[in-house]
Amino acid sequence: MIKGHPLKGAFVDFIKEQKGSALFSYVEKVEEGDPIRFYENGKEWYKGERFYFKDRDAERIFAGLGSVSTIQSAKDNRFEDIEAQWDQLMSQASVHNPYDIYGTGPVAFGGFSFDPLQSQGEEWSRFASSFFYVPEMMMTVYNGDTYITVNMICEEQDSELLFDRIEKRKQTILSHMQHPSEKESVLMELRTGDTCAWKQSVQSAVDEIERDDELKKVVLARKVTAVFDGTVPSDRVLRRLDEGQPDSFVFAIEAMDSCFLGASPERLVKKRAQTVLTTCLAGSTARGATAEEDTELADALLNDGKNRIEHDYVVQMIRHEMQKMCHRVTVPKEPVVMKVRDIQHLYTPVIGEAAEEDSILRFVQTLHPTPALGGLPGEKALRVIRELEGMDRGFYAAPVGWMDYRKNGEFAVAIRSGLVVQNEAFLYAGCGVVRDSNPETELEETNMKLRPMLRAIGGGNE
Numbered sequence: 001m002i003k004g005h006p007l008k009g010a011f012v013d014f015i016k017e018q019k020g021s022a023l024f025s026y027v028e029k030v031e032e033g034d035p036i037r038f039y040e041n042g043k044e045w046y047k048g049e050r051f052y053f054k055d056r057d058a059e060r061i062f063a064g065l066g067s068v069s070t071i072q073s074a075k076d077n078r079f080e081d082i083e084a085q086w087d088q089l090m091s092q093a094s095v096h097n098p099y100d101i102y103g104t105g106p107v108a109f110g111g112f113s114f115d116p117l118q119s120q121g122e123e124w125s126r127f128a129s130s131f132f133y134v135p136e137m138m139m140t141v142y143n144g145d146t147y148i149t150v151n152m153i154c155e156e157q158d159s160e161l162l163f164d165r166i167e168k169r170k171q172t173i174l175s176h177m178q179h180p181s182e183k184e185s186v187l188m189e190l191r192t193g194d195t196c197a198w199k200q201s202v203q204s205a206v207d208e209i210e211r212d213d214e215l216k217k218v219v220l221a222r223k224v225t226a227v228f229d230g231t232v233p234s235d236r237v238l239r240r241l242d243e244g245q246p247d248s249f250v251f252a253i254e255a256m257d258s259c260f261l262g263a264s265p266e267r268l269v270k271k272r273a274q275t276v277l278t279t280c281l282a283g284s285t286a287r288g289a290t291a292e293e294d295t296e297l298a299d300a301l302l303n304d305g306k307n308r309i310e311h312d313y314v315v316q317m318i319r320h321e322m323q324k325m326c327h328r329v330t331v332p333k334e335p336v337v338m339k340v341r342d343i344q345h346l347y348t349p350v351i352g353e354a355a356e357e358d359s360i361l362r363f364v365q366t367l368h369p370t371p372a373l374g375g376l377p378g379e380k381a382l383r384v385i386r387e388l389e390g391m392d393r394g395f396y397a398a399p400v401g402w403m404d405y406r407k408n409g410e411f412a413v414a415i416r417s418g419l420v421v422q423n424e425a426f427l428y429a430g431c432g433v434v435r436d437s438n439p440e441t442e443l444e445e446t447n448m449k450l451r452p453m454l455r456a457i458g459g460g461n462e
């Protein structure tokens with residue numbers, strides 16, 4: 001029995017009043033915390049329902065365990081439907097959060113598949129077309145401070161037992177500093193797919209762009225399959241991504257025996273009160289072996305016509321959509337170069353001012369997919385992708401992130417990512433095809449983009 005927790009009485013009374021089924025949430029500050037450890041330590045009780053999310057600046061880090069309510073939607077209006085379900089849950093919730101920190105208290109974590117009209121690939125069978133976990137327990141690290149949120153939903157007769165059980169688990173997970181180590185598996189085979197056929201589809205997209213005056217850009221992706229001699233240790237993969245990609249969003253989301261994870265440089269949208277941040281990221285080149293070569297490559301990228309056009313299509317669409325949703329939008333005139341470990345990109349950050357009560361999901365719905373992952377114009381490009389790609393992207397290139405009970409939050413574009421299912425890992429990479437694309441160069445670009453995940457699963461050069 002855990003006696004004396006200040007909120008236990010309040011919880012029991014609340015459940016009694018509500019007659020069950022409403023959310024009770026409380027937040028505590030703890031001395032220190034390691035979200036990766038928290039995630040790993042939660043494996044024993046919560047495997048299959050965990051998540052992890054670190055933003056690009058490592059300003060805010062989340063690790064979530066379990067799900068007291070999983071919000072899902074496969075409807076045509078999946079964004080509105082998810083929002084309505086979240087509103088419904090929150091309208092009856094009792095939230096005890098003495099801290100005014102975004103990302104503490106009830107948070108829904110999850111995402112939306114890239115294209116719900118694409119027929120589902122078997123490897124994605126554990127992933128609904130959109131789903132969000134409301135974690136039972138979550139660690140939020142913000143500016144070096146650590147917060148624990150506990151969420152509970154239960155029947156009246158179970159309330160005391162549940163409170164005590166979670167409190168005990170929480171203590172164990174927080175104190176249990178020695179995480180159970182996973183067995184490393186050996187990579188047996190890397191199936192890169194038919195790269196000739198892939199280059200042909202790039203050429204087909206170029207032909208289509210030449211034929212159709214309206215079509216400007218189509219993003220085509222490919223899938224590489226890694227087969228191991230045993231279960232892929234996804235906790236280790238996550239840890240390697242987290243340690244190896246300090247300048248990226250790092251995320252993981254489990255669904256039963258599958259885990260989708262990655263290290264993406266690309267923000268789809270972040271909303272905090274009136275401020276909305278989004279990103280135009282497109283146009284790529286390699287990193288140099290020396291600082292000089294790196295700068296030369298960056299300069300060449302900034303001055304390369306093909307990459308500038310590829311980038312500009314993204315800016316055009318994002319500017320247009322943001323202007324419709326915000327009363328003020330700031331877009332720099334020229335892109336700058338963003339460098340991550342394996343690649344450099346053209347980058348134009350966009351800032352908008354919207355109404356404080358606007359939901360982040362409205363921005364997700366409107367912006368996804370940007371021409372960085374779909375193409376221009378969007379619908380037409382999606383039709384070409386469905387026809388030429390011949391695979392299910394699942395959550396690759398899709399919005400993955402979190403929203404809080406005030407509809408603030410942040411979503412990354414889930415690129416540089418892969419899906420782990422038992423002894424297999426499916427890795428994805430794509431690139432923006434425009435009129436001047438060369439299939440061989442685009443293939444090389446996808447190889448560069450596969451590197452972070454290959455390294456993290458133990459199949460790449462250091």
Ligand SMILES: C=C(O[C@@H]1C=C(C(=O)O)C=C[C@H]1O)C(=O)O
Pocket residue numbers: 219221266281282283284345372373415416428429430431432433449
């Ligand atoms: C499609 C991917 O990346 C996108 C495509 C880019 C490009 O073609 O230059 C650059 C950044 C991303 O917006 C990927 O990483 O799989």
Ligand SMILES: [Mg+2]
Pocket residue numbers: 282283284310431432445
């Ligand atoms: Mg490109």
